[in-house]
Amino acid sequence: MKENISIKENSQEPGSRILLELKGVAKSFETTDVLKGLDLKIERNTFVTLLGPSGCGKSTTLRLIAGFEKPDAGNIFFEGKDITGLPPEQREVNTVFQNYALFTHMTVAENIAFGLKIKKYPREYISDRVDYALSLVNLEGYGDRNPGTLSGGQQQRIAIARAIVNEPKILLLDEPLGALDLKLRKSMQIELMKLKEELGITFVYVTHDQEEALTMSDQIVVMNHGMIEQIGSAEDIYNEPKNAYVARFIGEANLKTGRMSSPSVVSIEGVDFPCTDEGFLSGTPVDVMIRPEDVELVDPLAGQICGVVSDIIFKGIFYHITVKTDEYEWKACSTMPTPVGTKVGIHVDPFNIRNMIQGAKEI
């Protein structure tokens, strides 16, 4: 699985488009191998999300980029220079921590000014920059407050302001919205995207929340067990997962095992489904993924396969319907309520069937 994947397919442009590169980076803690030879290129001005379950190595990757950890093997390049041994204070990156890590003995303004003061900027410049950073996160006038008196969302914004005021080339965000409630999280997601556009810098964002990743990212890096499963845009990953692991992790999916009957027909439960994916020889066993919204419920006679509705859940704009066939349960989304016990046919358009190599690791 050690692939050398660049984030954009056509990155044959000048090497300067690559801002950061991890080459064969490995890291273990005591007896656990957290990263097993990671290769990753990150381009300028992109919003990259490292996505995966806890323990997949995404946070460790972030900490390696920040300089809090040293890799056991491999190198990290920043603008072509090897920064593997560089301490955090000398790297042109800044971090937003999951628990905010605000300095409670300082005011909001002192927190934000911390980095600039260390770099010995003039007083007026610092004060202007602090005001600007506060305005970027919509907290004008909060400079004299004590961080401890602010809400979680406000603290998070302060942490972001404290990082971006230093004009890093990369902003690292370690599950920054994890502690916020759903509504706040949604609005912060949008703010973060706006902020990225305004600053024109690279964001590297760590999360285990696939929806967050889909919403914000230009590129998603799906990680599992210290390795990269897939890199691509949100659409790529959603529509064309490389394997069952990615498919399962991103969005809802019907995952079936099948066998290629011919290069453009896959057999599931003994039923042949025409498909458009090519590249598999006849007789190859494959994992097949069909998104619930692509499962059409039709008249039993018109369906490719028949089943009985076993469950229906109202989800607002659609119903989540479970259909039992002989071997499987099929998840489908429909705007039409179909009572439990109804006999229905299932139809899937050929371009909605995704065939994948079998044997990807489970989550």
Add this chain to the structure above:
Amino acid sequence: MKKTKNSLKKLYIALIFIFLYAPIAVLFVLSVNDSRSRAVWGGFTLKWYRELFADATIMTALKNTLIIAFVAAFFATVLGLLAAIGISAMKKNKAAVYLGAGNIPLINADIVTGITLMLFFSRFSSLGMMSILLSHITFCIPYVLLSVLPALSGIDWHLYEAARDLGATRSMAYRKVIWPELFPSVMGGFFIALTMSMDDFVVTYFTRGAGVDTLSTMIYGELKRGIKPQMFALSSVIFAVVLILLLLVYLLPSDGKIGRPRITEGLSDAVRSVVPFILVVSVVTTLTGCGSIQNPRYGADPEEEATVSDAGSNTITVLNYGEYLDRDLLEDFYDKTGIRVLYDEATTPEEMYTKYKSGAISYDLICTSEYIIKKLMDENELLQIDTGSMENYGNLDPAILAMAQTYDPDNNYSIPYFYGTVGLLYNSSEITGEVDSWDVLFDGSYSGEIIMQNSIRDAYMCALKYLGYSLNDTDREHMLEAQRLLLKQKPDVEAYFVDEVREEMVAGNATIAVCYSGEAYLANEYNEDLTYVVPKEGSNLWIDSWCMTKRCQNPENATAFLDYLCGEEAGMVNFEYVYYPTPNLAVYNALDEEIREDELVFPPQEVLKNCEVYETLPDDVMELYSEMWKELKVY
């Protein structure tokens, strides 16, 4: 219903506050009372406050207390912080072991800690200022540890990473982020250590060297002759300072920052604002304190000299009762002879005996009661004093020397210092007729108005004398007769007291008391109705004398000091300071006739003739005494 409930609540709170603060109010009242007696209101005065700052002894003790407190707290904080850092980095089990070991001084009873440290220092080093300091550092460390450790383990190391991330180097991150997070708890530890050190009596008492006093040991030393009013003033000042500091901490606005509802934040802020001051004080006292410790014997200030116990060639170590010598004489003696006196005080003869026998401090000279001198003689602990070489020995009253032969048959082991009688102190305004006999104690006419001495020999002496026996009588029947008399008298006795006799009488709480003549004189100063008489049946004559221990390294210097005290000049200064009958005839003859004739000061010859000195009794007699005493006190 609700109303009564509320007023009950208020009453309850009021009672608690009265309970807590009434003693402090009393202290304050005493500090502005223009009388040396606690029982008499002599009008408002601030003179004790003025005298307080002029009193070298108190100022030295205060200085010692502060030096020890700040220096000990400073080092305990540094060591405790380092220990906390070490422990917090350990694995759980190991940390528990180390923390437990570190907390032993905390769990240990003070007295155990004190004795252990005393034994340690007197074995491997010497007792002095340094030994107190080291002891205080020892018992202060756990407090710092307990204060710092939770803060340390609660530190969010993401803060450190955040600081590094924002451009701080390793040391900057520690300085600017981790240290400020830790700081309030470190300061907390420092202040706890400071107060613990200032508070401490027990450990200080055991580990101090001769002549080194802190406020607590000094107050203890004063108990026998009564606490100086200046001490009330000092205590009031200390209380006021603490109160003002506390008020400042709670009330000071926290440098104008808005939105700080929590008191703890305000507190830590205020603490931070006094921190530079504290640090400066701490460092300054550390430096000056160490300076005075390093160079104790040759400083200009003789009080400062007295910071280390060291039986050097030109130093003698002396143990005396509290307030029983004018300390100005020590300086004068040094000026005249070049001999330094390390001057130490104790409250009771028994305490002196224990202090000497423990060997922690090598005393050259001890001034104590006759029965302790006899005991030390019998134990072969004393050196003969070369009285022939003493120029001023001839000043001593032959009559007193003759009485002293009771315990020192050849007058060559002890030099009488002050003497006095035991008699009756009575309130003449409440007694009609003449009091001249012990019978007033036993005839039942002053039931509930009698104070007896709370010591075996003095209590039985009254009865034995009343019955016509010697106070050194060892006849079992006579003793049991005295016992029956005292048992019969007991319902009439208001209390058995030692130190409180004078104040109780001045306050008018009793009509008749068995009392020492010196105390009687002072009581009469405060209340002219109080009259003293030595009953016609006779009484006890006590003599406090100097003796020279066999640990004395330089008997010539010690003898020179005794000779100096026997001189007319020093004797006069001392007499005016102590105001007890002096055996120094040169002093006596130089006094105004009015004083010489004052029976409250000098007992007349015929009274003295009627008195006996306590002999040391055989063990079996003392055993009987103590059994009888037990019966008497329990019954």
